[in-house]
Amino acid sequence: MRRNPPLPTDAELRLLRVLWERGPSTVREVQDHLPQSDAAGYTTVLKLLQIMHAKGLAVRDESSRTHVYAAAVPPENTQKRLVADLVERAFGGAAHRLVLQALSPELASPEELARIRALIAALPDSSAGEAGGEG
Amino acid sequence: MRRNPPLPTDAELRLLRVLWERGPSTVREVQDHLPQSDAAGYTTVLKLLQIMHAKGLAVRDESSRTHVYAAAVPPENTQKRLVADLVERAFGGAAHRLVLQALSPELASPEELARIRALIAALPDSSAGEAGGEG
């Protein structure tokens, strides 16, 4: 167990997304609900879940013969750390530059832009003051 | 050569950031300007630059004995693709969810939030929202 599990790898993240959506699931259930583009053999999924269990990314209930796995990390926390990691590696820590790229039309549809506007508008403390810009 | 070079790996991105900041540089210059946390041996940097050259991530001028390398990809384009990749892998394509995580206080300082507000405010007006694309 780890208090601070490491960032999930690529394949781990794929399984994590299934667990986040479905909640606790057996190996077979996870395998069956993988998007077709991420299809993998049964033992591959099993092995991955075992690794995730060892890393602290997943917990499992062994009370029945068929183990039931669940995500040990909440999606928001993990996603936030993934974003922080990219901000650091690609933007030297400047989060606003990442947002700038995310706003480009190829990435954000008009609908998503509208949602983003709503997010900004809903932020607490809209007028900080010292930075000078008025809201 | 590739018209569409692949995404840079972790170590490649580190060198790319030096090239983006400094412009065309020799192997030694790149090595000398790596942040201390990313220090690497001379031949490591050389090998990496050769690989980046083969992948189309860097170009080089061989007119003098000491080759001069330069980034073959602009920062914005590369950063955008890195962001798109993460949006796909971690958020199922929902860019606004990535932005939401980027807005969290751990990632964006108040000053950066102000900049982000400014970015949003400067966007072309899409007040029509979902149905309202004008043509």
Add this chain to the structure above:
DNA sequence: CGTTGTTTACGAAGCCCTTCGTATTGACAG
């Protein structure tokens, strides 16, 4: 010409991720 120092080129080792094959265990029907 030989020496010295710098640069490029090549190859290989070590590590991690991903995938799967095989063996073992357990439950259950006949």
Add this chain to the structure above:
DNA sequence: CTGTCAATACGAAGGGCTTCGTAAACAACG
């Protein structure tokens, strides 16, 4: 008990990334 089916555990192969050691090419100097 015995055979069958599903699930777990284990190990290993294959590939990519990262790092570096070593050799070869080249220039400059005495």
